[in-house]
Amino acid sequence: MTARFAPGDAVRVRPGAKPGHVRTPDYLKGRQGRIEAVLGSFPNPEDLAYGLSGEPGRVLYKVGFRQEALWSDYEGPSDERLYADVYEHWLEPGGER
């Protein structure tokens, strides 16, 4: 497993829609976050959903997002974060430090 990103890296979730089964929620598309952990390599769910093998596996990351940046009306301290698990092909470098 070769992970492109490491904990602490600034990333952005790729914007845009992809037809079919996708495990990246819309509310995070185009949003900036930070890699919290590398969770391992897993069969690609976008292929598994259609009876394919899901190979080669995709590296999965736990990504932290500042809540305040996600929701303009967020109630809570400005350093509160939401965490979601995002596959590598949905991430690109850049964004939050």
Add this chain to the structure above:
Amino acid sequence: MSHGNDHDHAAVTGSATSPLAARVRAMEALLIEKGVLTEAEIQDNIAYMDSRSPANGARLVARAWTDEGFKARLLSDGKAAAIEFGIEAGASPEFVVVENTPGVHNLIVCTLCSCYPRNVLGRPPDWYKSFEYRSRAVREPRAVMREFGFEPPGGTRVAVHDSTADVRYMVLPMRPPGTEGIGEEELAGLVTRDCLIGMGVPSAPTG
């Protein structure tokens, strides 16, 4: 696969009368008729799910409260720690435990569907699967918790975990004050299902 007998099978999934139940029974009948599943496999799976319950999570929590070494193992490899208790958490998905601390309170949601550590805790509560919870827990977790009658203590950060992929999360709550003299079994009795999702925290027994 041929269906070599002519009697009507009672569907394994029961006799509820809702439209959804009727659809499930129709799918079940088709899957059996086409040889994809057998009635025994469906029955076994229902029995497996019924053997899972939040009590499993409560036992893990109580042991973590009383055994620092176990707590470290639970936080670093949840599946292996569950197996120590004879809880077979299955090959997949992953089982990860997140720890509440004085600084951080964790809340679990799955905005995409209803991902939940079923192999350990059984079925999730209905509210966890509701569209309202799934859409609001990420956006206004504090308001949702208040509606459940719970408010994290001042100075505590709320961390929301959206289980979008191959990991299922359970919360390890903090041991409530006033429980120093209490044994592991009684401690487990303080840990409710909702505490394991982060929708509340355990409290010491009263009286």
